[in-house]
Amino acid sequence: MKIWKKIIRIWFTFASLFSFLIGWAVLAHAPKPNQFNPARIQSMPQLDPVPSLDQVMLSGNSQTLFRPSQRRMILRSGGS
Amino acid sequence: MQTENFRSMNSDIVLVAEGEASQVNVGLVTAQKFIEESEKRFTRFDEQSELSRLNRSAGTWFSASPDLFEVVKEAQVYFQKTNGLFDPSILPHLKNAGYVHSMDEIRRNGSAPQTDHSSTPMISTFASVRLNEKTSSIRLPADLQIDLGGIAKGWIAERAACLLSQYVSSCAVNAGGDMFLIGYPHGQDCWEVGLEDPRNPSSDISVLLLQEGAVATSSIMKRSWKQGNVSRHHLIDPRTGQPATPPWLSVTVLAPHAAAAETFAKAFLIADTDEARSLGEQNPELTVLAVDKNGNLISLAQARESVHVFH
Numbered sequence: 001m002k003i004w005k006k007i008i009r010i011w012f013t014f015a016s017l018f019s020f021l022i023g024w025a026v027l028a029h030a031p032k033p034n035q036f037n038p039a040r041i042q043s044m045p046q047l048d049p050v051p052s053l054d055q056v057m058l059s060g061n062s063q064t065l066f067r068p069s070q071r072r073m074i075l076r077s078g079g080s
Numbered sequence: 081m082q083t084e085n086f087r088s089m090n091s092d093i094v095l096v097a098e099g100e101a102s103q104v105n106v107g108l109v110t111a112q113k114f115i116e117e118s119e120k121r122f123t124r125f126d127e128q129s130e131l132s133r134l135n136r137s138a139g140t141w142f143s144a145s146p147d148l149f150e151v152v153k154e155a156q157v158y159f160q161k162t163n164g165l166f167d168p169s170i171l172p173h174l175k176n177a178g179y180v181h182s183m184d185e186i187r188r189n190g191s192a193p194q195t196d197h198s199s200t201p202m203i204s205t206f207a208s209v210r211l212n213e214k215t216s217s218i219r220l221p222a223d224l225q226i227d228l229g230g231i232a233k234g235w236i237a238e239r240a241a242c243l244l245s246q247y248v249s250s251c252a253v254n255a256g257g258d259m260f261l262i263g264y265p266h267g268q269d270c271w272e273v274g275l276e277d278p279r280n281p282s283s284d285i286s287v288l289l290l291q292e293g294a295v296a297t298s299s300i301m302k303r304s305w306k307q308g309n310v311s312r313h314h315l316i317d318p319r320t321g322q323p324a325t326p327p328w329l330s331v332t333v334l335a336p337h338a339a340a341a342e343t344f345a346k347a348f349l350i351a352d353t354d355e356a357r358s359l360g361e362q363n364p365e366l367t368v369l370a371v372d373k374n375g376n377l378i379s380l381a382q383a384r385e386s387v388h389v390f391h
Binding site: 075076078 | 081083091094096233252254255256257258259271272273274275276278281284287288295296297298299301302330332342
């Protein structure tokens, strides 16, 4: 029985070492991931800032936010 | 969507509600009854109203109903918050300007009577009104009389809407332009409210898409009359005791509560530019829109977390 134990131990040792070396070799020859290259980044187009409500109103473009109503509303606020 | 129109508080009242038909009817009747009873309580044009009795009791403690006590208490809060620009103690000045009868009566007569402008000057201010929470009592200083016209309508609209909402899924109460909105019409995520053009009340200058809450408008065009040859209106500047001469024809305020919307609408209308800026900074929950004499709509303050959309 003692000899079988020794044989199994040696078998596991060599099998593990062999698997490790095979895995190392496979990964060493695998294709490399893309490296970061700032030159390849495309520049984004420049966007105008979104105007605030006050800016829109002061610029006289208030019609985009406030449109005269064409129909009669059920609820109206006109002052008391 | 079911609507109910009637006249109360010298204003057109519109109740709008949606829900199960029989419940909507009960809710509309309940809300209308509350509004009509509140008008009787808060009017200064009826000698028997609770407000008139409070004014006659000046100088002594007056045992008030819970509703009157609450409105006077809120009036004190907004007197402070508006830095005194909303002031219920301007009643003698209103009378001097000829506002001694209801607006419906003044319109029927065509003009307001000339009044004695040499009335005894008041020494007390609205801040000196004393309230006793335990006994629900109010004590006006002997030389002070109050008019709750600048806050009661909004307060009544909100209370009526809360009553109505117990019977319906969504509702709105509009008391002469001071309104409170609860829930949303079926399939919509906002209420559409027309913003009346103060120069031409039959048309709207814009449509507001509003979330739940309150909206109120104050205008120098609505309650105006002739006193002799002089044009008068009901928005008294407490600093001068005279009808205000603002650069705006109307101011609309969106706020979480109707009493706030109504009192701040008056305050922003009376305020000068610096005061308006300061009020806006001190009360970031308000959105304030003004219409100038040329009909331009201008934003005086915009709530930081506002989700109001306009078109």
